[in-house]
Amino acid sequence: MTRQIVILGAGTAGTIMANRIARTYRRDIRAGRIALTVVDEDGPHLYQPGLLFLPFGRYRPEQLVKTKKPLLPRDARYVRGGIERVDPDASTVHLESGTTIGYDVLLVATGSHIAPEETEGLTGPGWREKVFDFYTLEGATALRDALAKFPGGRLVVNVVEMPIKCPVAPLEFAFLADDFFTRRGIRDRVEITYVTPLDGAFTKATCSHALAYLLEQKQVHLVTEFAAGRVDGAGGKLYAWDDTEVPFDLLVTIPAHKGADFIGRSAGLGDEMNFVLTDPHTLQARRAPNIFAIGDATNVPASKAGSVAHFEAEELIENLTRFLDGRPLEPSFDGHANCFIETGHDRALLIDFNYELEPVHGRFPFAWGPVPLLRESRLNHLGKLFFRWIYWNVLLPGRAIPGVPARMSPVGKHTMEMDQVSRQAPPPQHKAHAPTGV
Amino acid sequence: MTATGSTYRQLDLDAEGFLKNPQQWTEDIGREIAAESGIPLTDRHWQVVKFMRDRFLSTGNAPSIRSLGKESGVEIKELYQLFPKGPAKLAAKIGGIPKPHGCI
Numbered sequence: 123m124t125r126q127i128v129i130l131g132a133g134t135a136g137t138i139m140a141n142r143i144a145r146t147y148r149r150d151i152r153a154g155r156i157a158l159t160v161v162d163e164d165g166p167h168l169y170q171p172g173l174l175f176l177p178f179g180r181y182r183p184e185q186l187v188k189t190k191k192p193l194l195p196r197d198a199r200y201v202r203g204g205i206e207r208v209d210p211d212a213s214t215v216h217l218e219s220g221t222t223i224g225y226d227v228l229l230v231a232t233g234s235h236i237a238p239e240e241t242e243g244l245t246g247p248g249w250r251e252k253v254f255d256f257y258t259l260e261g262a263t264a265l266r267d268a269l270a271k272f273p274g275g276r277l278v279v280n281v282v283e284m285p286i287k288c289p290v291a292p293l294e295f296a297f298l299a300d301d302f303f304t305r306r307g308i309r310d311r312v313e314i315t316y317v318t319p320l321d322g323a324f325t326k327a328t329c330s331h332a333l334a335y336l337l338e339q340k341q342v343h344l345v346t347e348f349a350a351g352r353v354d355g356a357g358g359k360l361y362a363w364d365d366t367e368v369p370f371d372l373l374v375t376i377p378a379h380k381g382a383d384f385i386g387r388s389a390g391l392g393d394e395m396n397f398v399l400t401d402p403h404t405l406q407a408r409r410a411p412n413i414f415a416i417g418d419a420t421n422v423p424a425s426k427a428g429s430v431a432h433f434e435a436e437e438l439i440e441n442l443t444r445f446l447d448g449r450p451l452e453p454s455f456d457g458h459a460n461c462f463i464e465t466g467h468d469r470a471l472l473i474d475f476n477y478e479l480e481p482v483h484g485r486f487p488f489a490w491g492p493v494p495l496l497r498e499s500r501l502n503h504l505g506k507l508f509f510r511w512i513y514w515n516v517l518l519p520g521r522a523i524p525g526v527p528a529r530m531s532p533v534g535k536h537t538m539e540m541d542q543v544s545r546q547a548p549p550p551q552h553k554a555h556a557p558t559g560v
Numbered sequence: 561m562t563a564t565g566s567t568y569r570q571l572d573l574d575a576e577g578f579l580k581n582p583q584q585w586t587e588d589i590g591r592e593i594a595a596e597s598g599i600p601l602t603d604r605h606w607q608v609v610k611f612m613r614d615r616f617l618s619t620g621n622a623p624s625i626r627s628l629g630k631e632s633g634v635e636i637k638e639l640y641q642l643f644p645k646g647p648a649k650l651a652a653k654i655g656g657i658p659k660p661h662g663c664i
């Protein structure tokens with residue numbers, strides 16, 4: 123009997139998992155005991171972190187995309203097509219083409235997307251003329267053209283509501299805009315305002331305190347606890363639900379996010395925003411024991427970030443093996459996230475945190491040397507740019523990033539503790555325990 | 561005052577006055593928090609507070625403002641009239657559950 127592992131989505135998380143599974147179960151797959159199938163729609167794999175830089179002309183669109191299939195393992199079957207719904211009781215996936223795929227274990231990795239239509243007026247008059255997003259390739263490209271000819275005026279960056287992908291990206295955008303207009307020589311004619319529904323510029327209190335100086339230094343005005351309710355694009359006004367308004371000449375919006383639509387059509391799988399109801403520590407879906415979710419698709423209270431998908435993958439491969447073996451799952455994912463925060467003028471800082479711990483000062487142990495945490499440096503900026511290379515060559519192939527453990531290590535207690543070493547190079551036996559009964 | 565005689569400020573609170581332990585909550589505690597926050601509680605307020613609390617206790621996550629608007633029976637516009645500034649935050653506080661954290 124062949125056991126069917128099906129992955130929905132070949133983005134960051136789906137590609138990492140496919141490569142890890144293919145490595146872990148190579149012999150089982152080749153012997154026909156396990157089959158691995160990956161389903162995704164047409165279109166290229168987009169390096170989403172690059173969308174932050176594209177509007178400032180630092181990347182061209184074609185530098186951020188690659189064909190999906192070559193990024194997947196050869197031992198996986200790749201099915202191209204839109205997913206219509208999942209039937210958790212029958213353990214089947216229905217595609218838009220009418221095809222049905224059965225599974226023994228399903229991994230949902232279909233990410234999240236912006237839903238500007240959820241906000242009244244956002245896609246009305248002025249959309250992609252005065253009102254732009256940068257979370258899509260089309261949006262970021264249109265915004266690049268608008269920024270290049272912006273004559274000056276009020277630039278407003280607004281986060282409509284949480285959760286969003288890469289929660290610091292909007293603020294980084296404001297910092298890079300400061301840099302961009304300084305270089306264009308018109309910074310004195312541009313007023314930059316950051317409008318957030320949260321009570322501080324950052325979601326973590328320690329960051330808001332430690333990094334408050336950045337907003338002042340870059341003269342970014344801050345409006346907090348602003349819950350955007352509607353937009354008048356033509357009139358250049360952003361309104362909160364309580365009718366307070368913020369006027370703009372150019373609005374950069376980070377619209378509400380949703381999970382894939384098919385999750386809403388799959389009985390009991392997701393919440394009202396189509397995020398999969400998921401156990402935050404085992405990553406098992408609440409709906410059925412043979413469904414797991416990873417990456418932006420889940421509703422776990424971790425950041426929606428590629429680094430999180432990477433850390434989740436390290437834990438999920440273990441739980442997948444346990445599940446196939448019929449052993450209890452390990453509730454081991456701790457919400458670990460880290461991200462570089464680009465602060466403009468070729469500097470960046472790095473933060474590292476999890477479900478429980480707030481970002482702290484210190485240094486972060488990367489293989490190429492410790493980089494300062496919560497402090498700006500040029501090294502961090504280079505790290506951020508280097509991330510693109512890491513993304514394609516280390517992250518997606520599902521390899522451990524040297525020196526970066528899945529679980530957060532208390533800062534100061536640096537790299538080479540034994541369990542981290544064994545995580546980077548698991549002994550061959552670790553991979554060999556073939557599922558019983560296959 | 562609760563049955564055990566403790567009042568809101570004697571409970572385990574975080575820096576912003578959210579209950580650390582939802583089990584310590586009673587409706588009276590909720591009334592005290594509302595009074596301190598300047599919210600006059602009506603039936604509409606209670607509908608939201610109870611929805612918020614039940615949802616947190618059953619799923620471990622506090623609902624977002626959007627799901628409150630879609631599922632609590634009170635639309636977003638009215639939520640902002642009932643709880644000016646931060647409906648989700650205030651309803652969570654009054655309902656004795658932890659501060660909903662937008663994730664970083």
Ligand SMILES: Cc1cc2nc3c(=O)[nH]c(=O)nc-3n(C[C@H](O)[C@H](O)[C@H](O)COP(=O)(O)OP(=O)(O)OC[C@H]3O[C@@H](n4cnc5c(N)ncnc54)[C@H](O)[C@@H]3O)c2cc1C
Binds near residue numbers: 161416417
């Ligand atoms: C502007 C920006 C900056 C960012 N910066 C960073 C950063 O600096 N660091 C960081 O770690 N992360 C960053 N991120 C976040 C990171 O890109 C995402 O968190 C990550 O890509 C999520 O991976 P995923 O696999 O969950 O989803 P995705 O990579 O989005 O993949 C989802 C896949 O599912 C497929 N899919 C969806 N629905 C269907 C369907 N119905 N049928 C078939 N296929 C479907 C899609 O085609 C897609 O390939 C950034 C994101 C943005 C937008």
